[in-house]
Amino acid sequence: MDTILILGDGPLGRSVETAARDAGYATRVLGRPIGGRHEPADLAGAAIVVEASRADAVVPNLDAALRAGCRRMVIATTGWAAERAEVEVRLAEHRAAAVAASNFSIGVVLFARLVEEAAALFGPLVAFDPFLLEWHRREKHDRPSGTAGDLARRIVTTHPRLTRVDDLEVVSVRAGASPGMHLVGFDAPGETVELRLTARDRSAYAAGILAAADWLEQVPRQPGIHPFEPIVDALVARTPIAA
Numbered sequence: 001m002d003t004i005l006i007l008g009d010g011p012l013g014r015s016v017e018t019a020a021r022d023a024g025y026a027t028r029v030l031g032r033p034i035g036g037r038h039e040p041a042d043l044a045g046a047a048i049v050v051e052a053s054r055a056d057a058v059v060p061n062l063d064a065a066l067r068a069g070c071r072r073m074v075i076a077t078t079g080w081a082a083e084r085a086e087v088e089v090r091l092a093e094h095r096a097a098a099v100a101a102s103n104f105s106i107g108v109v110l111f112a113r114l115v116e117e118a119a120a121l122f123g124p125l126v127a128f129d130p131f132l133l134e135w136h137r138r139e140k141h142d143r144p145s146g147t148a149g150d151l152a153r154r155i156v157t158t159h160p161r162l163t164r165v166d167d168l169e170v171v172s173v174r175a176g177a178s179p180g181m182h183l184v185g186f187d188a189p190g191e192t193v194e195l196r197l198t199a200r201d202r203s204a205y206a207a208g209i210l211a212a213a214d215w216l217e218q219v220p221r222q223p224g225i226h227p228f229e230p231i232v233d234a235l236v237a238r239t240p241i242a243a
Contacts, residue, residue, distance in 0.1 A: 002047030007061050013052040019206035043068035048213045055079030066094045072216040074209050075100035078146030097221035101228035102146025104208030109232040111197045115184050116158045123159040127188040135173040135181040143172035
């Protein structure tokens with residue numbers, strides 16, 4: 001199989017490395033480079049680049065990968081939304097395709113759909129207040145997490161009594177070693193309804209990243225950024241993938 005190059009040697013990068021090798025991919029992992037930027041020569045020969053480092057490294061790592069000739073990427077890093085338009089332009093210029101998501105867990109994608117349904121159901125009931133709690137390891141810098149931000153936007157979009165994300169109570173906890181927990185609740189005086197997703201380790205994220213890599217390999221994809229959700233649709237046979 002083709003070579004997967006993983007940029008980032010933290011817990012996520014190492015989880016992807018293990019999963020990729022188990023799947024038969026030739027795999028390389030690069031940690032933070034001396035001087036702060038990877039040289040294209042360091043990335044040569046990679047059929048797929050997985051970005052799993054830090055938000056401030058996404059654009060320079062993308063540049064290095066494109067200059068090295070890679071045209072298929074999976075962006076698993078969060079916190080770079082402000083650079084999304086710039087990334088789109090660079091991918092288009094090089095006729096390259098990337099799959100990007102705030103969370104590559106298949107369970108998270110399906111969980112988000114349940115949350116949307118719940119927000120629509122509980123929204124008209126004034127007694128039920130919605131809230132969102134997320135807990136990650138102490139080293140995680142962005143708060144709320146990318147996944148929590150996405151869940152919050154989905155809740156606001158489908159909840160008839162919310163108009164903006166600031167209307168929703170969102171709490172972020174950074175403590176210990178938790179790989180990720182997201183809880184969406186609806187609380188009333190006499191009862192509380194909770195939807196919770198807890199990651200036990202990063203293998204779920206690695207499985208989704210490999211699914212995205214496989215999707216990029218199947219046929220040439222349109223240049224630009226692709227979401228992860230259509231890939232999950234294909235895995236659960238809901239709708240065919242377009243593009």
